[in-house]
Amino acid sequence: MSKYFIPVLFLIIFIVSVIKKVKPYDAFTLGAKSAIPFAVSIFPYLVSIFVLTELFEISGISSLLTKALTPFFNLMGIPTELTKLVLIKPFSGSGSLAILTEIFTKYGTDSYLARSACVIYGSSETVFYIAAVYFANAKTKKLLTPILISLFASFCSCVFACFICRLM
């Protein structure tokens, strides 16, 4: 069912734009053209975030933080095996995907840990990455409040994920 969604949607868009007498080649090219300045403006912000993530990982601070927060996470019902995923997810999509795959291989895809990991992965976003990219062209750099709110809200969903997977 879902595999038809994008092609059918695109088909509708293409047909309607021709009916509405939009010049499809001109319009599509104009849109595609704006991708380059887009990518150029985003690149420096991505570099900053990725440099930070690498240093954070390799210096061992991330695993130190994981260890330090584990008792608190356990108290909230998040198993020790999942704390790393919860902490990495806001920083790195590829990093958290690697952890998710690791959990699948280690504990099986249908275990409680794997299911909770799926829900944590699927219900939260890479907050810092989104902050960097969405605000790349923005004048405001006051991001602390929105980031803190998002991180707290994501943490709530992680706690909930570990709880609901015990029941369902």
Add this chain to the structure above:
Amino acid sequence: MNVIFGLVLILSTAVMVFINPDGVLSAMLLGGEKALDLTMKMVVIYAVWLGVFALLEQSKLSNFFAKALKPVNKFLFGPLPEKASDFISLNISANMLGMSGATTPMGIKAIEELEKHPNTEYAITMFFVINATSIQIIPSSVMALRSSMGSLSPADIIIPTILATLISSIVGIILVKVFVKKPKSKLNRYV
């Protein structure tokens, strides 16, 4: 962002000076390389999606999404400038459907558009929090990975994921409503 960035940067570099001084520069370069890889992938994804969006915009089909989401937008953001409302609606629709390539360009355009108007800090914060707390309905990529690694019922995470997503979005929306002041201005002030 500067506070977090500075803090983590200083702490990790300080630790590295003691445990692995050679690793600092190479880790930073590796980060840069990963950023470039991602950017290259993004250019292609953006080009295709922005091409499709240009058709959507010029054929006025984008108004359809804006109209469909009008009540939601009104509740979340209050009065919105027309163009920003279009981009926000497209971003939210793409988010819900899990079209991750499409969300980012629309998100950046929405924030740019919002910034052209006064008193939009509330709307910008709300928009960011909604994007950063995930509003995807079907976690299709996770399900695909799960079934490819041998899961017997890859779909059994759908309902828990939707519920967890709802929780984070509701918590985020409430916190924005509590902590960020909503401007009392009417729509005509924007125009």
